[in-house]
Amino acid sequence: MAVYGIDLGTTYSCIASIDDVGRPAVQRNLEGTDTTPSVVFFESGENVVVGQTAKDTAVLEPDNVVSLIKRDMGRDVTRPIHGIDFTPEEVSAFILLKLATDARTTTGEETRDVVITVPAYFGVAERDATRKAGRIAGLNVIDIVSEPIAAAITYGVLNPESDRTILVYDLGGGTFDTTVIALREGHIEVVCTDGDHELGGADWDARLVEHLAERFRAEHPDAGDPLDDRQTEQQLRRDAEDAKKALTSRTSHTVRVMHGGRVASVEVTREKLEELTKDLLDRTVEITGRTLATAAEKGVEDYDDLVLVGGSTKMPVVAARLQTELGLAPRLQDPDLAVAKGAALYAFEETYRRLVREGAAERAEEMANRAGLSAEQQRQIAGRKIRTVASHAFGIVVVDRETGAESVAHLVHANDELPAARTEDFFTVYDDQASADIRVMEQAGVVESADLIDNTEIATGEIRVPPGKKSGWPIGVTFELDSSGLLNVTAVEKETGERLELKVDVGGMSEEEVERSRKALSRVQVS
Template identity: 75%
Template sequence: MAVYGIDLGTTYSCIAYVDDVGRPTVLRNLEGTDTTPSVVFFESPDNVVVGATAKDSAVLEPDLVVSRIKRDMGQEVPRVRHDRPYTPEEISAFILRKLADDARTATGETVEDVVVTVPAYFGAAERDATRKAGHIAGLNVIDILSEPIAAAITYGVLNPDEDHTILVYDLGGGTFDTTVIRLQDGDIEVVCTDGDHELGGADWDDRLVEHLAERFQAEHPGAGDPLLDKQSEQQLRRDAEELKKTLSTRTQHVVRVVHDGRVATVEVTREGLIDLTRDLLDRTIEITRRTIDTAAAKGVRSYDHLVLVGGSTKMPAVAETLQKEFSLVPRLQDPDLAVAKGAALYAFEETYRRLLVAGRREQAEDMAARAGLSPDQQERIAGRTIKTVASRAFGIVVTDKETRRRGVAHLVHANDPLPAAVTQDFYTIDDNQTGVDIEVMEQAGAVESESPEDNGLIAEGVLTIPPGKPAGLPIEVTFALDASGLLQVTARERETGEELELRIQIGGMSEEDVAESRAALSRVQVS
């Protein structure tokens, strides 16, 4: 009964499982690499290509390629290819299909049960969209796991007999977050988290792209802007990413920028890259400092380790700046693969525990035996607990009866322990109201705010009210946020005791839409 962990990244993704000696192992793709570019090339309506070949195709056919789709998760922003609109969930499903298919080739087993990771700072809509992407791909998503928790699991396995308080600094290709985690007796407790899901290594790439284009124009002012030509732009993006990686090991590098039959030779130094992107790194430092302050308010004032996760933490400036700002020695924790490995361990352990709870001890013991786990290891897995927190505040829009001013009443607050179930009464403001609009809002800024403009609408619905009711009718609203950060909202009119219950759909795709997409896209060839 193999279960898998998937790191679904903005720029690169990978899949792992627990092998027959109990080790988390990343499975290489058909191209022979541990990670797969999160790029989709719509070669035809019936055939899509995912990975390195798709990334190469972006230079020649940029209009048929989609990348960085993770940043659109939870939003209704379809991409049209071959006259068909594809949702972010559907595009992500193609990436998941590629990972699962390649893993099947590597192991000889069909991939079914998976845990998919998301940034700690992902909200309810993004998490729900990730779960739906897995279902569209034909996978059984047994859980959605925050990336820093996955990294902490990997860290804990490497240091099983030590208790630690760690600060996880996770700078991936498209997202950033920091999380304070306690590891004690094998248990994992998230103290607090913060981040920005639109800040990552891709932004460093963008700065280099702009710099290379500017240097080209300065040398060839009559040639036009290479960023206005899609093929030139895509080539610049590839060059910028390679340049960034090269400058992690070398102090300078030369790039040839080709556009409109002209060539410019541009030299970029490591210090030059730091100057170009200083404000981006400063934003991560600001968020990290905010996280440390939040943890201090919860009683955490010292750290055993600062763990770096995410491929972008390989940039030397990251570790140097963190050590200077916080007097902590950063340690790279298998930055590209730690999240997938931790997800695989979590998937294995969660499946093992569920088998025990379901009374299927023989199956659980067989599963553990095939992974070579000792009785002590089995006991530790069975007893492990993971406690996490809400990444953001969630609430509903309320209207003041006198001023008619709209504001957001938050029921769940950022860094509240999960799972959380909060019920609160609200009241109608007009006589003979026939319904109540329920608008579910999620904190959009760095801090909680009552202003609707500082929150994002993630779901809405209408609750019908029986006729003839006066103002002041109580409406009971319940927010239930589970340990994975998935949200369910119910609202009902309490006075009559009638079961007027509203279940609000989070995200753009309904479960019916997901089922239809799963059936339709199963006929598309993914390679």
């Protein structure tokens, strides 16, 4: 049985599986490339194009093309196109379906069982939305796994010679994460993680776009602003990305900016790009420093390797700056493909272990034999453990009985080991209180804070209180956060035993809407 790992990226996506000698291998798309631009062109409501053609079309029909949709995952927003409101989950489903369909065409095998990766710093809403996107695409999502874990799995398989403590610096097209991971006797343990899911290569591109437009305006002040024209803006974004990539191997690159019948030839040097984006790189260094400080609090201070993941780490300034700051020689670890390969390994191992647990030994052995695994490798897979941590803090809103002020009491904290479960008693505020609101909150800021403004409400419910109770009547609240980062909350009134169960179902779409979208998408032609 074939299983797949999918790196659903902000700017590029990739799918991989395990080949017949047990190695992770990327499945090329029908255009013959390893990665597919995460861009969707809605030719009509019934015909959708994903990938490079969609990216090329953005210059001509920018209003019908969607990119960077990953930054909207978990938000209750839609993109209106051809009179239809598409959710982020639905747009992402088109990308997933393109990857799965191309893989099936290439391999001749069903592409259904998948593991999808997300940034380590994605919260509950974003992870839930990603899972739903997979289901809308008709896929069986085995699990959601963090990108640094996937990269670490690839790294551990390729470098199994000894135990290591590694710092994964993952700068992708739209997100940034930094994670400390310990590899011990084949097991993987996440020590801590931090990041920003709105910081990535697209922000470097945006700075370059502004620079190109500014240079054009200076040379042709009477020609108008090229950024006021959607088609010109899209062309500038493509040119900026191309220039950024060219400057990884060259020290200068010339861009022709055309608008309103005028042309400006703008030379961009690597030094200028680094100057324009210094504060963006500074932010990644600051987050990395915060991660190292958290790891030190947990007793981890020495590192064997600094592993660079994500296409944006190819910029020479990234490795140079990190080596200066951290004193570690960075290693580029297959930056564009490592996450998809690690997800494929994770999908394979999880499926193998599930078959063993369920007593399907013959199917597990058949799967292992097909991948060319030795008995020792099968033993290692069966025993491998992966431990991860919470990316954010979670809690509920509480009210100060004296002042009436609201704040957040966190039950699960960022970088707590997963799965995490904690029960705590909370108490009613007033005499004869008929019910208690359970408002579940997730940390929204970069650090944990009790202030409501620094948290996001992700679920809410109400539990009844028996009549005639004085203030201070207890309500037991339990938070359970699983290893995928998905949360369940239970509140119990102890006298009557009444229970309120909140399976935090966020991301903008209900289960009924997911099913309707899945059926609707099945009627859309995706290429």
